[in-house]
Amino acid sequence: MSKKLDVRRQNRVNALDSSIQLWLLHILPSSGLFAHAVGVVAEFYLFKGLIPLAILCAIWFKQGSTSSYRREMVIAIVLSALLAFAVGRLLALVLPFRLRPMYDPAFASSFPGASHAGDHLRLWSSFPSDHAALWMSVAVGIFLIWRWIGVLAVLHCLLLICLPRVYLGLHYFTDVVAGALIGTAVVTLMTRAPIRTRFAPRIVSWVIRRPGTASMLAFVFFFELATMFDEPRLLAIALYKML
Secondary structure, three states: OHHHHHHHHHHHHHHHHHHHHHHHHHHOOOOHHHHHHHHHHHHOHHHOOHHHHHHHHHHHHOOOOOHHHHHHHHHHHHHHHHHHHHHHHHHHHHOOOOOOHHHOOOOHHHOOOHHHOOOOOOOOOOOOOHHHHHHHHHHHHHHHHOHHHHHHHHHHHHHHHHHHHHHOOOOOHHHHHHHHHHHHHHHHHHOOHHHHHHHHHHHHHHHHHOHHHHHHHHHHHHHHHHOOOHHHHHHHHHHHHHO
16 A cells, blocks of 8 residues: 555656656757757856855855854855765665656657767666755855855755756756755754854864865865765776776
8 A cells, every 4th residue: 555655656746847847848948059058057067066165165264253153154064065965875876766857768858958968877866966965055054154145055056056957857856856955954954053063163173273284175175075076986986897
């Protein structure tokens, strides 16, 4: 009985996703130029994590009476982003596999550029979106510190990260919603004072004592976060295939 209910729920979710996907393709331009522009936005790191991470740097270096609090929040936000990304990847591995819409024979031809898509994502489950999880955690974290800048960061995540991935068939609507909820939940939890004060002050203190080493490690970490650990993941896959 429970299996039948699960199948029915899954069918309803798939029907909702399909209708939203087709509606989005209907209301947005479908020209090759527009699809190419959306593809650039979806793939270029400049339009994904670079700007939100730059905002975190501005928050870190902003002087004022609350600088200690803001630096603790930045530490909590970047660790939340890493955790949200890991949670998204873990759920994609343990939950039932979901084929990305651009590979679904039922309506793959509806997506601009689907015929030119490579197969490198075919074996990666669509649910949930790790992009949405990671960058929504950063955007909501910025919102918790700077309200108006945070609103822009959330809009940036929705319009330049989540929406293009749905339009191009990289994810279903519920994939990005689930990812965004994961990121929001993780950063909200990690930035709460009872949790944040257990680890963030120590890290901030260490950064102040060792600015050179901390800056070096922060540069490497922010680079990998901005690129969503693409190279380490490819290296891990290559090593896995070799072994």
